[in-house]
Amino acid sequence: MLNKFCKKPLYEVTQTMARVATGAEPAELVIKNAKLVNVCTCEIQEGIDVAIACGRIALVGDASHCIGDGTKVIDAAGQYIAPGFMDAHIHVESAMLTVREYARAVVPHGTTGIFMDPHEICNVCGPDGVKAMIEDAKGSPLKAMSNVPSCVPAVAGFEDTGSSIGPDEVREMMTWDGIMGLGEMMSFPNVLSAEPNIHGELRETLKADQVITGHYSVPETGPGLNAYIASGVRCCHESTRAEDVLEKMRRGMYALLRYGSAWHDMPIIIRAILDNNIDDRFACLISDDSHADTVLNEGHLDYIVRLAIKEGLDPIKAIQYVTINPATCFRMDHEMGSIAPGKCADIVFFDDLQDIRITRTIIDGDVVAENGEMTVTIEPSKFPDYTYNTMHVGEDITADSFRIAAPEGAGSSARARVMEIIPNHVGNYERLIELPVEGGYVEADKSQDVMKLAVIERHKATGTKGLGFVTGFGFTKGAMAQTVAHDAHNLLVAGTNDEDMALAANTLIECGGGLCAVANGKVLSVLPLPIAGLMSDKSAKEVADMNEELAAAWKDMGCVINSPYMTMALMALACLPEIRLTNRGMVDCRTFEFIDLFTE
């Protein structure tokens, strides 16, 4: 794949590279006397210099002869250097930040490249939304390589979104600068059943010589997984068991070990590697979804690398998992992912190999961050008008909007299919729970920790909505609402009572989308996300602060888990097991059928 994410393509500067390496021309920058984390051979080399010009590495070894007038020299004595970290699967929107603000937050943590799948904004604004993300990214030094979202809507026929993607869109978008690969192919049932439209997307991606990224979220490693990989899918971040990881790697699929703000799969699934003496070239560490506060307080890939080391992974291997391995996954290892001659000069510095804390980040040969702060200016994002004002609800929302009629013949209670969350994991369980019936309507039940849930279409004012129940959050009062609700990003409301649910919904309709907490008829906290109802135009710090205020409000409302909005946001994502609610109704995600909310 040609690299369109560098300062200068190698083919323009091979002569300069040769001249700088041989000393015929001085380097622009020389790093002296570092301890090199060599991800090519998996070893530490001491006393290594790196000479840099035109944004690329000209020499690794002794660079004394590369220093001339005007060469900037960084003394790295006592410090480690490693290739810049790359996240092979990330949704920037999940941080509720623009790409530039996301970059400002993660680059000081050593992230130099991301393979972003902007399918959230695509569900709201279509391909133009993807274009807006790519354009936004150009204002930051971070290499933000965008996938073409593959599943918009996530589960066609089961939900309504603002846009849709098919083979024609994929073919067109694959020609864009800024695109690398197809985003997570969540419609694995359609892959397995050879559905023509989904296979059309795979075909257009492969014809464009691009990489298909995956999302295979069921614990099946037989015919289904084989069919999925055989259809051309190269990587998958949805493993939840060590055996999933092992079977994927055995079949030449890159296993992306996830540790996101809300999904903590890595410590379990990394056992596949730690407990088996296998070649791990197909392993990567990724975040998938990182919140602003996680990035600010813990870090990004540096944090996940530290955690993997704590689990027992060799530090150099952990660094391979965020450098050469993801680069090879995307067939970009000739350009990125190692500190080697000819490669982009994306380099991070740190002092302790066992507890990696990034002190300096270099991208394309420029020092862009030091000691936790950007050292270059990133202009504020300017998203186009069409990404603002995306709340189009086809019904005046009142408390009555959330009434759920009891099934025919119900007495004082009705047996409902309730979604039970699994804290910090993306799956959920179907639970059959008896709920009270009052005046012909089924109610939420605090005594059983069951809230009402509503998914209200908000893109094209169709007036459609789905109603159901959820358990596991612990809320004792109030309601929360959000437009993040994956992946259709409809207006999702959960509450203990209908009045607070209505207030929460209307609060977000008014501010253009976002998150809010409401109790006893009062708005406790709101985080406006005016860009597509997904992203703030504020800084990571401001978003994190608002998030913290929201978290306090949710805690005050009785919530017992961290990041409840994130777990809540997946209750509408009909490609994850076991059952989900969309604006069209309740879906069994194991069989992909609509099901009744009530059962015998």
Place this chain on the structure above:
Amino acid sequence: MLNKFCKKPLYEVTQTMARVATGAEPAELVIKNAKLVNVCTCEIQEGIDVAIACGRIALVGDASHCIGDGTKVIDAAGQYIAPGFMDAHIHVESAMLTVREYARAVVPHGTTGIFMDPHEICNVCGPDGVKAMIEDAKGSPLKAMSNVPSCVPAVAGFEDTGSSIGPDEVREMMTWDGIMGLGEMMSFPNVLSAEPNIHGELRETLKADQVITGHYSVPETGPGLNAYIASGVRCCHESTRAEDVLEKMRRGMYALLRYGSAWHDMPIIIRAILDNNIDDRFACLISDDSHADTVLNEGHLDYIVRLAIKEGLDPIKAIQYVTINPATCFRMDHEMGSIAPGKCADIVFFDDLQDIRITRTIIDGDVVAENGEMTVTIEPSKFPDYTYNTMHVGEDITADSFRIAAPEGAGSSARARVMEIIPNHVGNYERLIELPVEGGYVEADKSQDVMKLAVIERHKATGTKGLGFVTGFGFTKGAMAQTVAHDAHNLLVAGTNDEDMALAANTLIECGGGLCAVANGKVLSVLPLPIAGLMSDKSAKEVADMNEELAAAWKDMGCVINSPYMTMALMALACLPEIRLTNRGMVDCRTFEFIDLFTE
């Protein structure tokens, strides 16, 4: 890189792949119950089935459900299966066979893919010669992926060839079907000095998103090696010391460990890996040059794999070195190099992991060889007319043609720069030897094992020739001639006396090129190579038999080393250290300057 070397591109058959893997459609072929050499995870998995359709692997695991009416089943109980072997650097012409005959010889040994650099025929016939090789390859199941020869002539300005390649030719040829990568960039001094023409070739290759293959044959791993790699060269097969291999791999360069018929570098240089606990993903095993008799009697990559195992390399790793590693080197690992869903069904069978003897070869899902024999028909090669009749010598050759005038002021002897060969290695040494002067002419000297050497231009009848001396072969009588003489493929003649040298030269001029042995005015043996003076149109067996006859003749003439013609053939290759002879004269290959044959 799009794969143009498969039965069907994956993008055309993803639906079939999914249907076969899930059992909705029967497989064409199922391999049952094999011991899988899993090169992805570097482990052996027992009881593995492989389901195949459309030339590709649909499933790896339990394929019971993939067997239907018409499915061919191979019971592999007790047998190992591994991905087909790939040679990342090979000159087919060196076997003196057409591509089809080469395929017929190596496919039964498990070779399913080669990255061939047809620079020999290109030196004689130009790009049309490359095209002829690609067309010839289409008549065999072997995946013969052709590089664009980069250095034609090998050392511009120092020799005369039948054609030349520059940036324009590279740009044009990169668009051809059948091309993958740029052939070995032997002009490393021009890479290091940033020479515009050579860097133009690099530029056109990188712009075409192709891989540049290398040839860095000096024991320098500092500024020069860095400059070479930084210019975009991805692999190199010219290491002669373990430290060369280590330093190349450390800089992200694929180290191609060579064991050719005449160059036995591997056992020495593999110590880089065996003696260091390093990641070896950048290591490959290659042949570079394999003769017909080696292939018939010993094998091809299977032979080299066996030898590497004998040196102490883990057998699974040895197999990685000829499968997934070369595939990744050429950024084709998504298509080839592993037994994994979606990949081309290129599979080999064998019984003993410690002593690998291939019993069956499958290419693109077809059983193409069993028990050492092809099981499919390969039609005879039909090379175009322009590849025949390529002997154009501009002088009537007589004994006088080989006279070497003594330097001015010489007495009974003269001090000559004599090339001393290093048996089984490509390098040579400059030796200063006193040679007898008779009647004003310097003579060969059997007592010191010094023969005369002549390089006569034979492409455009320029009438130019170079004369010199060589030592180390042990010939006590006669002469040998050849048109293989790398890389200009001029008419090279070595002899103990001028009369036999003239007979040897004229014998080859008459038969269109080849090899011959002459002694005491008689032709002892001749191997005609009518295609470009490089290749026979006969089978490997016939060529090997003729070779054997030649070898016997050479032995009878006193020769003390194996494959003398191969070592001899490099005496004209001015990119190898230390000194060489071309049709323009003697060259110091360390400084790239013409030098006098005689010195003080």
